[in-house]
Amino acid sequence: MTLRLFNTLTGQFDPLEPADGIALRMYACGPTVYDYGHIGNFRTFLQIDVLRRFLLLSGMQIRHVMNITDVDDKIIRNSIEAGIPIGEYTAGYVKAFFEDMEALGIERPEQIVRATEHIPQMVKLVEKLAASGAAYRTDDGSWYFRLKAFPEYGKLSKKDLSGMEDGARVDVDEYEKDSARDFALWKAPKPGETSWDTAIGRGRPGWHIECSTMAMEYLGESLDLHAGGEDLMFPHHENEIAQSETATQKTFARHWMHVRFLLVDGRKMSKSEGNFYTPRDLLLKGYKASAIRLALIAVPYRRQFNFTFDSLTDATNAIDRLRTFHSRLSSGRFATGENSAMQEAAKKAQEDFMAALNDDLNTADALAPVFDLVRAGNTAIDQGQFFTGDRDAILQVLEDFDAVFDVIKDRDAEVTKRALKWATETGRMAEVAVELVAAQTLTDEAIEALVVERSAAKKARDFARADRIRNELQEKGVVIEDSKDSVRWKRK
């Protein structure tokens, strides 16, 4: 069974398979590192992460390349304002981006490439286009792509630009472009701007040429899949297609995946709306990294996701249910043997889980069988109809689930700890939720000691004292769960 993934280019659900029959060659547009990434950025990266993890789980090999755009207008502007070179300016945000990826459990692509390290290759591509007449130089030293050279322009975004007359609704700007829609391949430097001295003149690359160049450099002239946020479809991806296909006369990417934007409280997220959040903001408010991940993943990638704090709370609680069940399986004692009904339930959950993801990565649908299995398992355990063989079968399903969703394995405490460290270093402690600070005052060892103390009090039937300890822990965000053979605790 193979994944049928919606293909923007064909408008259909096409099977996603490597053309060479070996490894899927995929390219994903990465971040422009002029600031911290926000949850909108990360929804896209997270959904692409779901794709790559699912492909790997399905046994496919992949070669996944992601770029980092470390030179662009905003970067140049901000670095000039800060009075530092662009490399120095972007370094901090590149580092932050990797930290955020790790915090959210986004796997590293096989290859991460940076625009500023591929200038010569970009220049070569511009030269190739120029040689065929598809690129031209203007008086200021910039280079443009001649849209007329690529009649198929608009095939991805399904735009018919032929009726669009130059000068009607589009500015014919200060550069002497032949046609208003022609886009920049290479930009001549303005005074004080970072630039490279190259065979096509001094300047810096346009955004679109970066991706074309790096994608083809590492994956060849024809890719299996190209992915990115929906906004990139036009003009960015359309321009990539125009440049690449004009240069190679080959299909640039057979399959295009676009992740839908998210809203925040029903509105487009923006700084001016005051509804702009980074993962760091949410961590400092006390939300767990796993909850952010699940919330951003649980609504399928082609559907608009409305982010709210309720959605994070819901995700937190859902994860708690999964983790509680998981630890009940791992720590519980069961008799040897198996229950055939449980075995079947595990098998069915596994199949349904895979089938849902094979259906255009339907993450919402994929969660259902897992939760069904949780209930069936809990019920069987409660009734004493649960055995070691069942535990093993179910743990395997949960492992596969987590290979894609990655929320049961609990790294939340360390991620939060790092966020707090960052807040300290950058003077943002005032933004940190008070409960979060309170929770940090207790080490795991201190909690263990209190739990032991409480158990002793309970055994002595000193319930007042036991409850006092439980309340104290509760105030610091630690919840206690008594079970037959043990006491579990967790940080809320």
Place this chain on the structure above:
RNA sequence: GGGCCGGUGGCGAAGUGGCUAACGCGCGGGUCUGCAAAACCUGUAUUCGCGGGUUCAAUUCCCGCCCGGCCCUCCA
């Protein structure tokens, strides 16, 4: 103006031309527990934005309308 997506219970959300409309969260009742928590049982949409049409049968297909959102410029 042009292109496009969505409107399913208190919230999020899956889904299908006819099977009891998944799953998660929340809330009510119960079981268990010293009390909790967890877990389980149970109740929470006779109904899928509104109006019309096609059909033996529509939430699912078609048309119109209303509402929300996105793109057409930098943006994940």
